[in-house]
Amino acid sequence: MNKRYLLSLIAVIVLFLISYLGVEAVPGSKWLFGIVIPYAALIVFVAGFIRRLLTWSRSAVPFAIPTTGGQQKTLSWIKPNAIDNPSSKGAVFVRMLLEIVTFRSLFRNSRMKLREGKISYQLEIFLWVGALAFHYAFFTVLFRHLRFFTDPIPLPVRLVEDLDSFFRMEILQDFIQIGVPGVYLSGLVLLAAVTYLFLRRIFIRNVNYISLASDYFPLFLIFGIAFTGIMMRYVLKIDVTAAKQLAMGLVTFRPNIPQNVSSIFFVHLFFVSILLAYFPFSKLMHLGGIFFSPTRNMRADTRAVRHVNPWNYPVKVHTYEEYEDDFRDKMIEAGLPVDKMPEPQEAAAEEEEEPAAPPQEPPADAADAAAEPEEKE
């Protein structure tokens, strides 16, 4: 039905099969999935990310075009909106910080409804909540994973872990035991948020209409990452020590493949590698892009301080002299001051001898035709 999301789903399933079957069936392929691909993906990520930032920074910023979302700073007795119409670097910093940390613009979101000829707008908070939940959960999960790359585990990481597993949940059955080890909220929130972001692309008609394969693919991939992670921790209960040994090997550049690393771990790692390598070439670069957005990161004091355009070039203008040449007689007749008062006879002579009119002067009928549409107004 919807080719775009089916293809993305198939792509992620294929990636799963490649890694799972690869590790299971091809001897020696653990080196490929556990060491070669992660390193390669990381290199692509870092190089690609930096390259993209450089491309953006090489593009000029000719004009200061902040979107002003509040009262400008003018008269002393009018209270300016310092954050949404920032006139200092500090205020821009605050605006950007709130944008990045709280998704402030998205918080404005409303939903339009047309009922019985009346339009109303309601606060639409779900997208904001979903986006915030997704990003913070993802960040927390990422941060927690530092425990696999550090020895000893730094205090902040342990604190976050404690906080994350603050809410204890225990489901103890024969076939499934959740709660031992402690449940991390972030993983579940991440899974739920990804699911929400996916479902809104399916069920909100207009969002569905604009969604591309590249909108679904990262959602499926991240779902896959979170799902395999949760499976490993709570259901399959893989050998965590072995996993950490592999991770430590990678960060200390002494890569090795320990025994007892289960196949699902390689799938998890492969998904992460794909995400990393895909990142710089995709919309996920909004992570870096937001810092470069001229409607948000520029001061709005554009009349007080001059912004310089690096490629400002001279343009052809119609000078006052040319204008007066066009209309001098009419101006004089109307009593308007002129810069160049012609001698009466000279003026008459000039007028007759002027078949070589300046090229920018259109024939009289052009001016007439030009003036015509306005009269309709």
Place this chain on the structure above:
Amino acid sequence: MSDLPTAEEMLSGLKYRPPSTDWMDAPAEIRKGIACYAGNPKSLEVLGFPNPRTWSCFDDDWQLPENWQEIIHEGFKERLEKFRSFKVFMDICVRCGACADKCHYFIGTGDPKNMPVLRAELLRSVYRNDFTRVGKLLGKINGARPMNYEVLKEWWSYLFQCSECRRCSLYCPYGIDTAEITIMGRELLNLLGLNIDWIITPVANCYRTGNHLGIQPHAFKDMLDFFCDDIEEITGIRPDPQFNKKGADILFVTPSGDVFADPGTFTAMGYLMLFHFLQEKYGLDVTWSTYASEGGNFGLFTSHETMKRLNAKMYAEARRLGVKWILGGECGHMWRVIHQYMDTMNGPADFLQMPVNPITGTAFKNAASTKMVHITEFTADLIKHGKLDLDPSRNDHLKVTFHDSCNPARGMGLFDEPRYVIKQTCKHFYDMPANAIREQTFCCGSGSGLNAGEDMELRMAGGLPRANAVKHVHDKHGVNMLACVCAIDRAVLPDLMSYWVPDVDVTGVHELVGNALNLPGQSDRTMNLRSEELADLQGTAEDTEDETDEEK
């Protein structure tokens, strides 16, 4: 305009269901009522623009240069390097859809390609194909497609269904501004000689005669003289405006629309009265210019270069006349250009002085570099210092609301100055609901040069959200006057009101000032600036007031 659907028909026809076909498989339908007529080749010639010819958007063949795809590709590439906004906005959209129902054209037409995100995707799809490897590799499934005639027509159609109002950019979590994308897109179209007459002919006029309407110097003076006749008849006092005066204190520049058609003309009369008052009372020396006789800048709707070519007149004239600083009249997009572009393009204005109001001593530090002050900043300052002699009772029959124009709202932040002036000159003021004013304001539906006659259906559709909010305060408070600080608003809102909310009229803020302002030595003021008898108006106002009271 007999083809224009009625308001009821338009409302009942509104569906927000996208079609089942993929948007890339649904070519744009260029139809009467929505599309604007093509540019007059003579106007293109005046400006030295490429490919002047007689053509129509309804034709199959648009008579493009043979290598038009190459021109677009190269132009695209050049702009990606010149404008970080363009490059970043091409790359980072996640298609979250937050912008979708923020666009007045989407709300009014239900056409999914009027969702800002999809409008931008029209360009992004070509960007992905031409400038990204992944995009080209995955092709259509990932939203990439090569440029072709159909795509070009789609661009033309939808880039002239965007009024560059920036409302979407307010809600976008990354600040993606469709106005930027439309500006770039229209620049690219202009490289092929694709433009609309309602924009390009005013641009050509402005270039040659100094203003969009092609008013020549003597006629400009005549028109203002005519207003002076009216003012004399109404107040007994005849202002004596100065033109092209060297050594004046202040150069005043305002959109030419206000010297041309009602109700803008009444705003122009308000300016004339204000300047006359200030001259008589405080000796303030203000001059008008016939050369810089246009505040608006349809160049903004054409290309950055054209905007600069037209705007150059303001500083050139200020320098020639030797004024201290420039005062700008009520206009929407004019103020985006002045606030965010002028100093950068045509500055530095080091030949002018820091704008100081000599009457109040207020230094407009916010305009320290550009040296141009908005008339409502100026008038608000005068009123605050008690320098004007106002009798607001002549506006007592009005119940006023205020339409924030898009550009002074989201490209400047001018909100409280006009409201202060209105409240000091009118007794009854009611703001529209918060989601339709200030930074969240809705476009009049006809901005960015779309205020032609042939696209009336689009204009009425695009103005629906604005009209809907006016109707709300009209029903609730009996609002009968829609004030604005924009000449295009004054030209188009009367049509919009008569279509959606017939009992509401339109005024500029300085018409309200003119009506309230007492001129020294004036006769008994029995008429307003529209030459309507105040006694009659008060009567009707009281009637409606009674009615609303009874309803309660």
